[in-house]
Amino acid sequence: MxxxxxxxxxxxxxxxxxxxxxxxxxxxxxxxxxxxxxxxxxxxxxxxxxxxxxxxxxxxxxxxxxxxxxxxxxxxxxxxxxxxxxxxxxxxxxxxxxxxxxxxxxxxxxxxxxxxxxxxxxxxxxxxxxxxxxxxxxxxxxxxxxxxxxxxxxxxxxxxxxxxxxxxxxxxxxxxxxxxxxxxxxxxxxxxxxxxxxxxxxxxxxxxxxxxxxxxxxxxxxxxxxxxxxxxxxxxxxxxxxxxxxxxxxxxxxxQGGLTAMEERNRAKAELLYGAIDRSDFYSNPVEPSARSWMNVPFLVPDPALEKPFVAAASRAGLSGLAGHRSVGGMRASIYNAMPLEGVQALVDFMTDFEKQNG
Missing domain, CATH: 3.40.640.10 (Type I PLP-dependent aspartate aminotransferase-like (Major domain))
Known part of the structure; x- marks a missing residue:
């Protein structure tokens, strides 16, 4: 699996x-x-x-x-x-x-x-x-x-x-x-x-x-x-x-159609994830919107004490590797070429559920 x-x-x-x-x-x-x-x-x-x-x-x-x-x-x-x-x-x-x-x-x-x-x-x-x-x-x-x-x-x-x-x-x-x-x-x-x-x-x-x-x-x-x-x-x-x-x-x-197709796919994934973060009062992204990465999306929750429970619950849901880098904390989703849109949608759905339970 x-x-x-x-x-x-x-x-x-x-x-x-x-x-x-x-x-x-x-x-x-x-x-x-x-x-x-x-x-x-x-x-x-x-x-x-x-x-x-x-x-x-x-x-x-x-x-x-x-x-x-x-x-x-x-x-x-x-x-x-x-x-x-x-x-x-x-x-x-x-x-x-x-x-x-x-x-x-x-x-x-x-x-x-x-x-x-x-x-x-x-x-x-x-x-x-x-x-x-x-x-x-x-x-x-x-x-x-x-x-x-x-x-x-x-x-x-x-x-x-x-x-x-x-x-x-x-x-x-x-x-x-x-x-x-x-x-x-x-x-x-x-x-x-x-x-x-x-x-x-x-x-x-x-x-x-x-x-x-x-x-x-x-x-x-x-x-x-x-x-x-x-x-x-x-x-x-x-x-x-x-x-x-x-x-x-x-x-x-x-x-897959070369880099033009990769661009379309990656833009859609980034827009989906950033959109979920920006619509939320629970999650936030610290980066100036014009400089946001398409590949690496860091995000924060209101209380740092929720970071480890978030990562642990995500792992149980089949979403791996979401802990932020040890130097900055928070969470981070890397959505490279091989990450399908379905994976990002699964993350967004999990984030919505986690916010309902902890918001």
Whole structure:
């Protein structure tokens, strides 16, 4: 009996993908072995990898002058990878702080580059993003970095910042594939897989090729985009199982109608859940409406003492993973691509019943 899994990551995956993987678990397409067993240098796996990259390029409309890398270390590894690949010692870079994950990116980058935080939404308790057109990127900055969607705080940029000639770098972990994204407006897009892409253990880095070749001489090979691009992301043994599963997820997204269809589905789910919260006098969402995430919806109840009973009762009702992040409390529903509208409706129905019993 599968539950509706609202966890922020690792997160729910399409049932069709899991069943497909199960059917191929011991014998991938007549090869006589599992993907987990085959060499990453084999003809079979090289084909799996190439197919996944081709689907990623097709779905996101990735231009030919961008490399698509499938790496290890998660998005957190790229907090260091970005400055190590894009700057020389002593260089500066512009960062925007809209919450927990952008703050972690800032902290890691400061080990390698002079970080200029050009906007910090602390004044709103990280419930907003900077107004469009308000960002001023310092002269000489190597890049502008921002977190497209804050998984913990439920804050999302509704626009792509304009940085002029400065490359824009974004952590798109929580929102990639949720709707169309104009990759050509970015120098680098990176995303941990464990939200919309597949299981944990892999990060996708999409980097404009003219930005390759800037890596520091002492950058670890595992983080060197140029070396990884030259080796088709196989400088070392890659996370083969995760890569294969990402490929299946990408195929599933295609079968659903691509990113335009995902956008329609995800908008409907977000509107359903936010609508229920906004109509209620019992629940509240702390985020400025214009900056609300489609993927991660935090919400509060009037009395914090009701949080644990809410989560426990929801779990008994087959609604899993609704506790808010330990750093902020409350509740949070992550409604990624694989979460069906029926799951969100089940949550809304439960919230209505819980309010009647405790309001």
């Amino acid at each position: 599968r539950v509706h899994n609202f966890s922020a990551g690792p997160a729910t995956m399409p049932l069709e993908v899991l069943e497909r993987a199960r059917s191929e678990a011991t014998d991938w397409r007549g090869s006589g072995m599992s993907v987990m067993e085959m060499s990453h240098r084999s003809t079979e796996f090289v084909g799996i990898a190439a197919e996944a990259e081709a689907r990623m390029r097709s779905l996101l409309g990735v231009p030919d002058d961008y490399a698509v890398l499938f790496l290890q270390g998660g998005a957190t590894g790229q907090f260091a990878g970005v400055p190590l690949n894009l700057t020389a010692p002593g260089a500066s870079a512009a960062y925007v702080n809209t919450g927990s994950w952008s703050a972690k990116a800032v902290s890691e980058a400061r080990k390698y580059v002079d970080v200029r935080v050009i906007a910090d939404e602390k004044h709103s308790n990280y419930a907003t993003v900077p107004a469009e057109g308000s960002l001023e990127v310092p002269t000489g900055a190597a890049y502008l970095h921002y977190t497209l969607n804050e998984t913990i705080g439920g804050v999302e940029f509704p626009y792509v910042p304009d940085a002029g000639d400065v490359p824009v770098v974004t952590d798109a972990s929580s929102t990639i594939l949720s709707r169309p994204l104009d990759v050509s407006r970015f120098g680098v897009v990176y995303a941990g897989a464990q939200k919309n892409l597949g299981p944990s253990g892999l990060v996708v880095v999409i980097v404009r090729r003219d930005l390759l070749g800037r890596a520091r001489q002492d950058v670890p090979g595992i983080l060197d985009w140029t070396a990884m691009a030259a080796a088709d992301s196989m400088l070392n043994t890659p996370p083969t199982l995760a890569w294969y599963l990402v490929g299946l997820v990408l195929e599933w997204v295609e079968e």
